[in-house]
Amino acid sequence: MENPRAESAEVLLIGGRSGVGKTSVGWEVAARLRAADIGHALIEGDLLDVVHPAPPDDPDRSRITERNLAAIWSHYAELGCRRLVYTNTASVLGSEEGLFTRALRGPRIIRVLLTATDATVERRLTAREQGSELEQQLRRSEFMAHHLTRHTPPDAYRVATDDRDVSDIAAEVVKATGWQTNGAP
Numbered sequence: 544m545e546n547p548r549a550e551s552a553e554v555l556l557i558g559g560r561s562g563v564g565k566t567s568v569g570w571e572v573a574a575r576l577r578a579a580d581i582g583h584a585l586i587e588g589d590l591l592d593v594v595h596p597a598p599p600d601d602p603d604r605s606r607i608t609e610r611n612l613a614a615i616w617s618h619y620a621e622l623g624c625r626r627l628v629y630t631n632t633a634s635v636l637g638s639e640e641g642l643f644t645r646a647l648r649g650p651r652i653i654r655v656l657l658t659a660t661d662a663t664v665e666r667r668l669t670a671r672e673q674g675s676e677l678e679q680q681l682r683r684s685e686f687m688a689h690h691l692t693r694h695t696p697p698d699a700y701r702v703a704t705d706d707r708d709v710s711d712i713a714a715e716v717v718k719a720t721g722w723q724t725n726g727a728p
Contacts, residue, residue, distance in 0.1 A: 552620070552650035554627040554643050555720050558635030559657035560691060561684035562664035562671070564704045564712065568657060569630040571713035581626070581722055584619040586612070588631025605642070613646040626722065632687055637696045654699035655716050656691060663705045664688075 555572070557565050566587060573585040591611040592604035601607055616627065627647065633639055635654040643650055659667075668680050695701075700719040704712055 552616075552625050552627065552647045553653065553720070553722075554629055554647055554650045555653045555655065555716070556634040556639075556643070557628065557630045557655050557657065557716065558632055558691065558695070559704075560632065560659070560664060560688040561680050562667040563657040563659045564667070564709065565630040565632070565657055567709045568704070568712050568716060569628055571709045572628050572716050575710075575713055575717050576626075576628070576722065579723070582624055583626040583628055583722075584616075584624050585628045586615060586630075588612075588629055588634055591615075609642050609646055612642065616647055633691070635691065635695050635699050637694065653720050654696065655719055656695045656699045656701050657704050657712070658688075658701055659704045661685065661688075 557569050557572070559565050569585055569587070573583065576583045588608070592608040594604065594607060597604050598607055619627070627650070629643075634643075635656050640652060643652060664684050665681060668677060668684065672680055700716070702712060702715050702719075
Protein backbone atom coordinates (compact mmCIF):
# COMPACT_ATOMS: atom_id res chain seq x y z
CA MET A 544 0.00 0.00 0.00
CA GLU A 545 1.08 3.58 -0.54
CA ASN A 546 2.67 5.56 2.27
CA PRO A 547 0.91 8.95 2.11
CA ARG A 548 0.40 11.53 4.79
CA ALA A 549 -2.64 11.02 7.07
CA GLU A 550 -4.36 14.15 5.76
CA SER A 551 -4.56 12.62 2.28
CA ALA A 552 -6.97 9.87 3.38
CA GLU A 553 -10.02 9.21 1.23
CA VAL A 554 -13.18 7.47 2.37
CA LEU A 555 -15.84 5.95 0.17
CA LEU A 556 -19.08 5.89 2.14
CA ILE A 557 -21.59 3.36 0.85
CA GLY A 558 -24.95 3.99 2.48
CA GLY A 559 -28.56 3.06 1.93
CA ARG A 560 -31.53 1.38 3.50
CA SER A 561 -31.45 -2.19 4.80
CA GLY A 562 -31.62 -4.69 1.96
CA VAL A 563 -30.24 -2.35 -0.68
CA GLY A 564 -26.97 -4.27 -1.07
CA LYS A 565 -24.39 -2.20 0.84
CA THR A 566 -22.38 -5.13 2.17
CA SER A 567 -22.38 -7.04 -1.13
CA VAL A 568 -21.39 -3.93 -3.07
CA GLY A 569 -18.69 -3.06 -0.50
CA TRP A 570 -17.13 -6.51 -0.85
CA GLU A 571 -17.28 -6.31 -4.65
CA VAL A 572 -15.75 -2.81 -4.64
CA ALA A 573 -12.93 -4.19 -2.47
CA ALA A 574 -12.45 -7.10 -4.90
CA ARG A 575 -12.22 -4.73 -7.85
CA LEU A 576 -9.72 -2.49 -6.05
CA ARG A 577 -7.67 -5.52 -5.04
CA ALA A 578 -7.67 -6.80 -8.65
CA ALA A 579 -6.38 -3.40 -9.77
CA ASP A 580 -3.78 -3.39 -6.95
CA ILE A 581 -5.29 -0.24 -5.43
CA GLY A 582 -4.53 -0.08 -1.72
CA HIS A 583 -7.58 0.19 0.52
CA ALA A 584 -9.28 -1.08 3.66
CA LEU A 585 -12.89 -2.21 4.04
CA ILE A 586 -14.89 -1.64 7.21
CA GLU A 587 -18.47 -2.75 7.81
CA GLY A 588 -19.66 0.13 9.99
CA ASP A 589 -22.58 -1.83 11.43
CA LEU A 590 -20.11 -3.90 13.45
CA LEU A 591 -18.44 -0.96 15.22
CA ASP A 592 -21.20 -0.46 17.78
CA VAL A 593 -22.43 -3.99 18.48
CA VAL A 594 -22.29 -3.91 22.25
CA HIS A 595 -25.05 -4.51 24.77
CA PRO A 596 -25.93 -2.74 26.89
CA ALA A 597 -24.99 0.59 25.41
CA PRO A 598 -22.35 2.45 27.41
CA PRO A 599 -24.19 4.54 30.02
CA ASP A 600 -22.72 7.79 28.68
CA ASP A 601 -23.27 6.81 25.02
CA PRO A 602 -26.85 5.53 24.61
CA ASP A 603 -26.86 5.81 20.80
CA ARG A 604 -23.39 4.22 20.63
CA SER A 605 -22.01 7.02 18.46
CA ARG A 606 -18.91 7.59 20.60
CA ILE A 607 -17.99 3.90 20.70
CA THR A 608 -18.41 3.78 16.90
CA GLU A 609 -16.06 6.74 16.49
CA ARG A 610 -13.50 5.32 18.92
CA ASN A 611 -13.52 1.94 17.19
CA LEU A 612 -13.27 3.52 13.74
CA ALA A 613 -10.35 5.73 14.82
CA ALA A 614 -8.56 2.77 16.40
CA ILE A 615 -8.99 0.49 13.39
CA TRP A 616 -8.11 3.24 10.92
CA SER A 617 -4.93 4.12 12.85
CA HIS A 618 -3.69 0.56 12.32
CA TYR A 619 -4.49 0.67 8.60
CA ALA A 620 -2.88 4.12 8.26
CA GLU A 621 0.29 2.81 9.94
CA LEU A 622 0.44 0.26 7.13
CA GLY A 623 0.30 3.09 4.60
CA CYS A 624 -3.36 2.70 3.71
CA ARG A 625 -5.03 5.89 2.61
CA ARG A 626 -8.32 4.69 1.11
CA LEU A 627 -11.22 3.36 3.12
CA VAL A 628 -14.39 1.69 1.84
CA TYR A 629 -16.98 2.03 4.62
CA THR A 630 -20.47 0.57 4.52
CA ASN A 631 -23.26 1.66 6.86
CA THR A 632 -26.86 2.74 6.39
CA ALA A 633 -26.52 6.34 7.57
CA SER A 634 -22.86 6.97 6.73
CA VAL A 635 -23.76 9.16 3.73
CA LEU A 636 -25.72 11.67 5.80
CA GLY A 637 -24.18 15.10 6.30
CA SER A 638 -24.73 14.69 10.04
CA GLU A 639 -22.25 11.77 10.02
CA GLU A 640 -19.41 13.71 8.38
CA GLY A 641 -17.85 14.70 11.72
CA LEU A 642 -17.34 11.04 12.61
CA PHE A 643 -15.07 10.56 9.59
CA THR A 644 -13.42 13.97 9.87
CA ARG A 645 -12.36 13.23 13.44
CA ALA A 646 -11.54 9.52 13.11
CA LEU A 647 -9.65 9.82 9.80
CA ARG A 648 -8.34 13.35 10.38
CA GLY A 649 -10.03 15.20 7.55
CA PRO A 650 -10.37 12.78 4.65
CA ARG A 651 -11.75 13.43 1.20
CA ILE A 652 -15.29 12.04 1.45
CA ILE A 653 -17.06 10.32 -1.43
CA ARG A 654 -20.71 9.49 -0.73
CA VAL A 655 -22.65 6.81 -2.60
CA LEU A 656 -26.30 6.25 -1.71
CA LEU A 657 -27.56 2.90 -2.94
CA THR A 658 -31.29 2.79 -3.65
CA ALA A 659 -33.87 0.09 -4.32
CA THR A 660 -37.65 -0.14 -4.49
CA ASP A 661 -39.72 -1.39 -1.55
CA ALA A 662 -40.48 -4.60 -3.47
CA THR A 663 -36.80 -5.33 -4.11
CA VAL A 664 -35.88 -4.66 -0.49
CA GLU A 665 -38.72 -6.81 0.83
CA ARG A 666 -37.62 -9.71 -1.38
CA ARG A 667 -33.99 -9.38 -0.27
CA LEU A 668 -34.74 -8.98 3.43
CA THR A 669 -37.22 -11.86 3.43
CA ALA A 670 -34.53 -14.10 1.95
CA ARG A 671 -31.88 -12.84 4.40
CA GLU A 672 -33.64 -12.48 7.75
CA GLN A 673 -34.16 -15.78 9.51
CA GLY A 674 -35.37 -14.65 12.90
CA SER A 675 -37.91 -12.51 14.66
CA GLU A 676 -36.69 -9.19 13.32
CA LEU A 677 -37.98 -9.26 9.74
CA GLU A 678 -40.97 -6.98 10.34
CA GLN A 679 -38.82 -4.54 12.31
CA GLN A 680 -36.18 -4.59 9.52
CA LEU A 681 -38.83 -3.87 6.87
CA ARG A 682 -40.29 -0.94 8.84
CA ARG A 683 -36.87 0.52 9.63
CA SER A 684 -35.75 0.10 6.01
CA GLU A 685 -38.78 1.99 4.72
CA PHE A 686 -38.26 4.79 7.26
CA MET A 687 -34.56 5.06 6.39
CA ALA A 688 -35.29 5.14 2.65
CA HIS A 689 -37.36 8.29 3.15
CA HIS A 690 -34.90 9.78 5.65
CA LEU A 691 -31.89 9.16 3.40
CA THR A 692 -33.69 10.56 0.35
CA ARG A 693 -34.42 13.79 2.22
CA HIS A 694 -31.14 14.22 4.13
CA THR A 695 -28.32 12.85 1.99
CA PRO A 696 -26.30 15.79 0.63
CA PRO A 697 -26.79 16.60 -3.06
CA ASP A 698 -23.14 15.77 -3.86
CA ALA A 699 -23.77 12.06 -3.16
CA TYR A 700 -23.84 9.68 -6.09
CA ARG A 701 -27.13 7.82 -6.21
CA VAL A 702 -26.98 4.31 -7.59
CA ALA A 703 -30.04 2.12 -8.11
CA THR A 704 -29.52 -1.57 -7.32
CA ASP A 705 -32.82 -3.04 -8.55
CA ASP A 706 -32.40 -5.91 -11.03
CA ARG A 707 -28.66 -5.24 -11.40
CA ASP A 708 -25.67 -7.50 -10.98
CA VAL A 709 -23.47 -6.58 -8.01
CA SER A 710 -20.38 -6.37 -10.24
CA ASP A 711 -22.08 -3.73 -12.43
CA ILE A 712 -23.10 -1.73 -9.38
CA ALA A 713 -19.58 -1.95 -7.92
CA ALA A 714 -18.07 -0.81 -11.22
CA GLU A 715 -20.28 2.28 -11.11
CA VAL A 716 -19.36 2.93 -7.48
CA VAL A 717 -15.62 2.58 -8.14
CA LYS A 718 -15.94 4.95 -11.10
CA ALA A 719 -17.51 7.53 -8.77
CA THR A 720 -14.40 7.48 -6.57
CA GLY A 721 -11.98 8.50 -9.27
CA TRP A 722 -9.69 5.71 -8.07
CA GLN A 723 -8.36 4.32 -11.33
CA THR A 724 -8.84 0.61 -11.90
CA ASN A 725 -7.03 0.46 -15.26
CA GLY A 726 -9.68 -1.75 -16.80
CA ALA A 727 -9.58 -4.35 -14.01
CA PRO A 728 -12.64 -6.61 -13.87
